[in-house]
Amino acid sequence: MSNPFLAPSTLPYQLPPFGQIGEEDFLPAFDSGIDEHLADIEAIVSNPDPASFENTILAMERAGQGLRRVALVFHNNSSAHSTEGIQAVEKEIAPRLASHEDNIYLNKALFERVSAVEVSGLDAESARLAAEYRQRFIRAGAQLDDAAQQRLRDLNGELSRLGTEFSQRLLRDTNASALLLDDESELEGLSADDIASAAGAAEAAGHPGKYLLTLILPTSQPALESLANRETRRRLHEASINRGFRDNENNTVGVAARMAALRAERAALLGFANHAELATDDQTAPSLDAIHDLLGRLAKPAVRNARAEARQLEEAAGHPIEAWDWPYYSGKVRAEKYDVDLAALRPYFELDRVLQDGVFFAANKLYGLTFHERSDLQGYHPEVRVWEVREEDGTGLGLFLGDYYTRETKNGGAWMNSFVEQSRLAGTQAVVVNNLNISRPPAGEPTLLTFDEVRTTFHEFGHALHGLFSNVTYPLFSGTSVPRDFVEYPSQVNEMWMLWPEVVSNYARHHQTGEPLPQETIDRLVAARQWGEGFATTEYLGAALLDLAWHELPPGAAVEDPPAFENQALHDAGVDYAPVPPRYRTGYFKHIFAGGYAAAYYAYIWSEVLDADSVEWFRESGGLTRENGEHFRRELLSRGYSVDPLQAFASFRGRAARLEPLLERRGLADQS
Template identity: 45%
Template sequence: MSADANPLLARWSTPFEAPPFADIRTEHYHQAFETALAENRAEIDTIAGNEAEPSFDNTLAALERSGRSLDQVASVFFNLAGSNTNDELQAIEREMAPILSRHHTAIYLNDALFRRVDAVFARRAELGLSPEQARVLDRYHTAFRRAGAGRPEAVKQRLAAISERLASLGTQFGQNVLKDEKAWSMRLDGEADLAGLPDFLRSASAGAAGDRGESGHVVTLSRSLIEPFLQFSARRDLRETAFKAWLARGEGGGETDNRALIAEMVALRAERARLLGYQTFAHYRLDDSMARTPEAALDLLRSVWQPARAQAERERAGLEALAAGEGDNIALQAWDWRYYAEKKRRQEFDLDEAELKPYLQLDKIIEAAFDTARRLFGITFTERKDVPVYHPDVRAFEAKDAGGASIGLFYGDYFARPSKRSGAWMSAFRSQERLNGAISPIIVNVMNFARGAEGEPTLLSFDDARTLFHEFGHGLHGLLSDVTYPLLSGTGVARDFVEFPSQLYEHWLEQPEVLQRYAVHYKTGEPMPKALLDRLLASRTFNQGFATVEYVSSALVDLEMHLLDKAEGFDAGAFETKVLGEIDMPRAMVMRHRPPHFQHVFSGEGYSSAYYSYLWSEVLDADGFDAFVETGDIFDGETARKLKQFVYAAGNRQDAAQAYRDFRGHDPKPEALLKKRGLAA
């Protein structure tokens, strides 16, 4: 096949120049990657070998203009590898992970290229750079330095080998978790096995059976199915079976066991940090973050741990008392917590998840997310049926600004399926920039909601609805981006800042004026009764001890394992037990993500040493939403204008701490976090 005939390498003529998914076949990827890699290598050689004096335009801007074909190929491939994969794509992913790592490492360890970047950096004060150009220069110089540029050749070769090996291990880790999730299901035979399950969950489990080509009902390891099963099933034995399977992902002892991979990854990360002059990998990773040091992140986690742990112990005692009152004289176990917590919530707030769900239709919550964006930022969304999609479930929407001009394309991929990894995330098929013309973004939100029965709407839990708002907050960060240089676009910010726009956006879901309009019964169309809405909002901090302990314990284990200066022979299970013992993990609780399936940390390096970021950003979002509350209008125009200017549209134009100060007028106030979670004294 000629390169010209390969759709991955072509200029796309589809609406919005979206990927022509129907034209792309598996066999296109190898040639596309080979061609794009060769093209990018030639571009880098030209930049590095330029005999002209290094300047911003012939070095930094040239780097920013390079690699466009590779970005196009990789964005399509890796988005589909996560959301609509198969054995062939996974094989290509395993093959390409080390090749791409080798390619990118070679760029940042190219001495001739670094000398040019360094020369421009040394003269930066006299070059008359714009603030955005100065930021691009700083970020490139930092990236080269952190990659090992300028170090002895033997060190660079070892750093390259480590990066290549880590890329392969991270790919294998994620694929192993997906295989375990796909392989396990539990059949529910007859009414006895369905005891306690509300209608929406029976429908979802029937749908999951249908997706697997089976009849009846099954429980799978999709979070949107297993969590409500643990919440409602009256069968303690089945809850235990399902929970233990959920807990054991990546730890089954066979070819999908991730423990040896973790040991090697932790050791390699520690070695890389030492080679770069850092005490530990956590010190290396956090040096280029808002926190700056592991100690700062640990201080935040520990400040929350004690009040959260105390609250969780009170919650556990209350659940055991409730169980005893029902004649269940048990020592509460992890597979019991959600079941009795649901009963407790019903008791304390007269609130039943099964009563709430009929008011939380997926389509209406999507509308609510869109309308919130309209009221805050003036943008609107219109569904487009003429845009190519990669799966029949996917929906495409055009985003327009207040003046009616198109600003980008948004894909929503909402339903769980075996070809999709678990969780929820935002990604981009194309990021916004102006250096190569007016490039508009193509953003995707991927969820794993349990689909409603045939002919019935999909109903969400309140946590599901919050997840949708969260990911749409990330989506807006990509869609509203307004920068010149690709490096600074959208969500390309510090890891402990990137969750701020998404977590902030969650707040609007909880506002009565949003819920009253969009939380309407799927059969009657009636809005959620005020009494039910009041009970829902009153219960916002219910079970927050559990939720906080579940999260913070995961973040602490992540940080502590990456604070090891040497990690040869690392045993993830023993280390987990040790750390949880040291922090006195409450009985009947487990980490939200145990190491063998901790994809944030080991399926790539996105949140390695940085899972604390959600809590760090929550300090920002709790204080940040108060900016609206203080005006008396949660859609205050001036506050929204500053939020858009300094956060959602700004990308990585400036330091994250300064961006927050420019929006808020002051540094964040940590007290807002404990208040939000109901943990303040």
């Protein structure tokens, strides 16, 4: 049979033909795609006609379609279904893809043609495309001399290899670090469903009769809020925070330190003081100093709030609070202070209802979308579901795939990927996927979500909408192809509908009785929103500032003791508060060492400035209305990177963003 990646898919919306794709197809498809792309580039370079937008910039946008098809599928699978076969392909192909990108962006003849393109007379999107290509060549090193370019190639190849190594070691160590327990009494406080899930996970891992608590990517683990056994909490917390730090074959911190050093050297080659300056040079944040100013403005009041919360927790506990105690006693204080027990809400958050009657319902009310499950279309794993998304008038918009359950071959965390990107030039509409890591219930039992998992479901669907609503000409600008410190903004806005009265009353119903979540409970949830913001802001800032510390290292600096470096970085930033460890420690900080967020984890709080201001606009403008949804879609969600992101925000909001809504949301307004 011919390789399924060699031609565009004939399935609806060019959904990849997953039923025909085998692991053995990826390497040949990459080989073919790289060769085809290089041939396309050679045709551009060797064109005897003077460089023009059509024969250079537009030709580059049309080049490499075969490589794009296989890369989009593979990069999702390497995170969502990372089998041994996929990992072997990844190890081989990652450095080759880095080398291939260098062969394009370090091609001096190609750069000369790109630089020679005349932009006068072009429409705004086309002129922006030409300027963006030229800037990408410069940032990639096109103006360096031959010796510097060769060193840059070496660095890019090694960094690509190390990023893959970090990711694969972390997946193995996360699986190996899952907490295995012998006796059900050690799980006191967990629901019957959670205990059954732990028993099922243990049996699947070859430990029948025992209980296995698997780990998710961040430091804090969901079970910590319910586990009454303090020793079990301690063991689970330490299993989480020690990932990647052990001196064995799964050690990741040595890889991280090496990557930080190589990134610093690469930044110097490109004319920057450190990697953080390089990484933030093309973001919406005006400077690295502006980023530090925002984070520094938040750090002191956040830690002060966290300490105030800790005093309440210690009063409830009757002893000093350790990191593994915090979620448990925070839940108890929330329950006492606001009469809100988040664990007791799970029977009201059944996965299908959250999706159909919550996430999809809100999208229908705002944008007129309808969702039609396509059981005739296949995903890359049996657990993946496929929906066709249609406009209000019934015309097709794209496909949405959902992959919700955790498994040993899936990386922790939650994310959105694209399989097909919208482009008028290519005549394509979006095909996107959301990945979560929800524990699979025992056979025949409903999937009940935690409060945080409900929020994550709404959040990730905000990314999906950003991709689905894209309405641009050029693939380079499609959907979520925006700066890191802007990409989280639409997804954070979508979280607001989780507790919007019309939405929550529609989906939050008891899975057995159908009774709605009582309005007084919803009111208490809203009232309790700021409880725990000291903890949440401090743990986030710990990760964001740790990220910057790693990536502000000067060239030549070597970190011999990553744990000591980590401790010093948190101390210097003023967020070294032991009961609140950073959301990610170095050993499992995949975002920055294998996920594209190096020196960009600050993006979440930077985006939240826009998010909080946008939520204020929606509330002032009447909330969940078609008029509001269309305005947000037209001015912002549909624009991709075809306009400056902050210009798109100003077109939507009517002005530049204000910081005050964020400070009020996080309880920092009077303390900053």
